[in-house]
Amino acid sequence: MAAGRSLPCDDEFLCAICLDVLCQPASTPCGHNYCKACITGYWDSRGLAHCPICKEVFAGRPQLQVNTKFRDMLEHFKSMRAAAAADEIPVGPGEVPCDICVGPKLKAQKTCLACLASYCEGHLEPHLRVAGLRKHKLSEPVSNLEDRVCGRHDKMLELFCEPDQVCICFMCLKDDHVAHQAVPLEQxxxxxxxxxxxxxxxxxxxxxxxxxxxxxxxxxxxxxxxxxxxxxxxxxxxxxxxxxxxxxxxxxxxxxxxxxxxxxxxxxxxxxxxxxxxxxxxxxxxxxxxxxxxxxxxxxxxxxxxxxxxxxxxxxxxxxxxxxxxxNGPQFYAGIVRDAVARMEKAVNNEMELLFHEVRLSGSCEALKHATAAEDPIEDLIFRSMPKPEEHLRMIQRQHAVDVRMSKCDFSPGFVVSEDGTRLSFLEDVRFCLPEVPNGESQPPVVLATEGYSSGRFYYEVQVRGLDNFWVGVVNPAVSKKGRWILASYMNSWGCFDASHLKKLSLKRKPEKVGVFVDCDTREVCFYDVDAKTLIYSIAGCRFNGESLVDFFTRLMTSDDSNHRPKLYPVFSIFGSHSSSELVITPVSPGP
The missing domain is CATH 1.20.5 (Single alpha-helices involved in coiled-coils or other helix-helix interfaces)
Incomplete structure (x- = not known):
């Protein structure tokens, strides 16, 4: 406050010997004031009575008396200084300090944009009283005044350049921003x-x-x-x-x-x-x-x-x-039980894998999707971490892959089957003509696998790279032409057919390796593009033994099904291709 600046200077009330506020002030003949105890002790230590300030030597040691009036003035001064100190506000954390205060900093009340300084209430008094200083622009206290000064012209930043979106000074309007629209910072x-x-x-x-x-x-x-x-x-x-x-x-x-x-x-x-x-x-x-x-x-x-x-x-x-x-000792029964438990364990593991797959593919996040449907599309990525489609194929490859070999005894003349039963090709200079429509009476010569399957699931893969015309799938030889489920390629035209239906397929890419999966229990045949890990086509409700679904379930409810299950054999054929064409059964590799 202003009253704090009207107090007498502290130096007027300090003892020149102890440099503290006078206590029991006594005046020497030369007119200087000292603490009575301080001057008495000073003369005792020097052995000579003289003034420590002006060095005047006294003829005799003066008889000092306490200046009561001056003492009363000191007491009044002390009370005034205590009251002024109570009104002063020290600067706190995060507040702007006064740039003029020496010693303990007080809180700044205003900042002068012309002087580039912040003032407490006492030091601000001249800007409120002096006519020349009253023209200075004052603002609320701000810190880092150097950041508000143009580094090029050393002027206050008072304008805002709208094209460049930066703060500038008046001098900048004549240099880099001469043609730019600028508005005052307040606007x-x-x-x-x-x-x-x-x-x-x-x-x-x-x-x-x-x-x-x-x-x-x-x-x-x-x-x-x-x-x-x-x-x-x-x-x-x-x-x-x-x-x-x-x-x-x-x-x-x-x-x-x-x-x-x-x-x-x-x-x-x-x-x-x-x-x-x-x-x-x-x-x-x-x-x-x-x-x-x-x-x-x-x-x-x-x-x-x-x-x-x-x-x-x-x-x-x-x-x-x-x-x-x-x-029949214990080891006899233990062996029987061990084999039975192994079969049960395998069946249980297969079922558990299917359960795990169904749980992973289940729509457990559907409620979350509906809850966030109104949000930004970017946030939909949160719900895109669903299991990938290839997980199903990978599970099939791991659980149901079988070792398939072509029969070297049961195949049409003109074919050549390799010694290991994995490669099918033509005899030299022999090619078969294209077959008629699958539902017709004719079909190309085929080669069956050595082993058939009547229950459970099985999966195998065939490399068809470079082949324009081929058959691959499964057949039931006991049902003649009605027992075949085939993926066929006819001159780069793709189709999938069973005993009575032909489904023409439109594929985005030509498969180089085809996977065939058969589920004898659910009566389903699936064909996969192994490299792309995608499903080509699936045939459901297959009549593996030529009977209808009603007959199938009736037989299951009324008799033992084990004696009526047909055997399905993997089947292969190539035709109308170059004599060097070759169809290859490849090992199943699930990958990582």
Whole structure:
């Protein structure tokens, strides 16, 4: 405050000896003031009475008295300085300090844009009182004044260049921005503030939308978690029931083995008892015979001989040993169980892989997609991390690949099958003509695989690079032409057909390697482009044995299906191509 600057100077009330505010002030004959204790001690240490300031020597040691009036003035000065100090505001963190204050900095109240300095309330007083300084432009306190000065002209930045979107000084209008439209900083500030308000309003709306989406997503996730917990609980119950069923069947199997063992032991015990009785009778008869052999009385031996003769059924005693008891030890049953468990484990693993695949492909994020449908398209990338289509093919390759070989005994004349059964080509200078439409009466010569499949799933791959005309698929030889499911290429025209339908295909790229997948249980045949990892075509509801679906399910419900399952054989054919054309069965490689 201004009153703080009207206080007397502190130097007027300082002792020249202790350099502190006078205490019990005493005046020397020359008119200088000192603390009474300070001047007395000074004279005692010097042995000479003189003034420390003016060096005037006194004839005798003056009798000093406390200047009571001056002391009262000091007390009044101290009280005024305490009151002024209470009104001063020290600068705090992040506040602009006064550039004039020496020692503890006070908080600046204004910044002079002409002086390029900030002033506290006391040091600002001349700018409010002096006429020349009152013309200076004052602003709210600002820091880093050097950033507000043009580095080229050393002038305050007071204009805003709209074309270049930079702050400039008046001198810049005559140099680099001579033809540019410039407005005062205040006007530019108002315009930018309006733009910021509009942007802020838009951000608030976006924030509201995002917050609503967050709420919807959290709600969806909460519901999903409840459903997931319910699913997990049900799955645990299913697997617990399966484990309990297996445990029960295990107990039944062990009980059956133990009962069989007990029956075998009982049968063995009965046989042992009979044989032991027979051995005892034979031992007694042999003893009597040995005693009779030792007698020398001829008459006695001849008389007793009829009673010791072997009975009529004695020949049974030397007959072959009766059939031995079953020697099916623990290792016999363990081997059977081990093989059965291995088959069950393989089947369970296959089913689990299918389950994992279906879970990964399930639309668990659909609710999230709907919740964020109103947001920017960029945010849709969050939901594009769904499993890739090639995962299904990779799973099939890992789980169901089989080793297929062409039969070297059952193929049409004119074909050549390699020794390992993996390559099919023409005899030299032999080519087959193009076949008629697949539904017609004729078909090209074909080569079957050595092994057929009647259940489960199997998959194999064939390289067709460079072939314009070929057949690949599966057939049921027992159903003649009605039992074929083929992917065919006719002069770069593609088709897929079964017994009664032809589906013309339009492919974006010509496959160089074809994968064939057959599910005998679901009656489905699929053809894949292995290199592109895409599905070419799928045939569902195949009549592998020529019967209808109704007949198929009726037979499943009324009889044993194992004796009626047809055998499907991989089939291959090339025709109408160059004599050097070759179809190759390749090993299945799932890749990473």
């Amino acid at each position: 530019a500030h108002r315009e930018k503030t309006a733009e910021l308000r509009a942007a802020t309003s838009g951000l608030k709306m976006m924030e509201k939308v995002k917050s609503s989406s967050v709420k919807d997503i959290k709600g969806s996730m909460q519901r999903s978690k409840v459903e997931s917990d319910s699913d997990v609980s049900s799955i645990n119950a299913f697997f617990s029931a399966l484990a309990a069923s297996l445990k029960c069947r295990q107990a039944e199997l062990i009980q059956a083995i133990q009962e069989k063992q007990e029956a075998a032991e009982a049968e063995a015990a009965g046989r042992v008892a009979v044989l032991e009785q027979e051995v005892a009778g034979l031992r007694r008869r042999r003893s009597k015979m040995e005693q009779l052999l030792q007698t020398k009385d001829h008459l006695r031996l001849l008389r007793r001989w009829p009673s010791l003769q072997m009975p009529a059924h004695s020949e049974d005693l030397f007959a072959p040993e009766p059939e031995r008891l079953s020697d």
